[in-house]
Amino acid sequence: MGNGDAYPPAKRPEDLSRFVVERLNASDVDGLVALYEPDAVLALADGSMAVGASQIRAAYEQMVGGLPVMEPGEQQPTLVSSELALMSSRLRNGTVTAEVARRQADGTWLWILDQPMIAR
Template identity: 65%
Template sequence: MTEPATSPDDLGRFFVARANARDVEGLVALYEPDGVFATPAGPAAGADQLRAAFEQMLADGPTFTPGQPQPTLYAGELALTSTRLDDGSVTAEVARRQPDGTWRWVLDQPRFVAPPAS
């Protein structure tokens, strides 16, 4: 069984660990069933599209490194998480507290701010 996120701050750490382990199902479990992940080809919405997007993303065996998590913003059952990555890009995600108290992402934009031009 995949460990659930008990805080929205767990989600980014779990994403890196599961992506590096090539755990596609573990990645899908970080999102609500109708969650949306932005990809260069367009949004992947729902578990089936998320699964396909993560399989494609991991196909070449990339290595993910943790970035610098930014302070989480809370509004009731929602949380805005964000991470500054080593290349200077910034992620932005919206998480929702689930009825069992765990957290899952609803929306994930992994390149909210693009890396600086070289």
């Protein structure tokens, strides 16, 4: 399942990281949710998880209002095996992220697992 026609698709897994920064800075909750598969999992800062599009939407609705401007982190090399990709970035504040994306039937990529703060 792709992310619809409203947003450019992630043609490479690395596109997802760029899109999340752009959409966080624009407070674009719909655009953020479009980066995930419908049953994806997003780890939250309090240790809980948002599972599925509606919970991910609710999490981003709470998040975007108080966020400072995000800057792209240093993308680490992406590991791709067949239809899965493991990505990681080191943000400017020292936080390390980890994400898993899956190639969709149309060749685009969506996140299935997102851990925005694995280490600091």
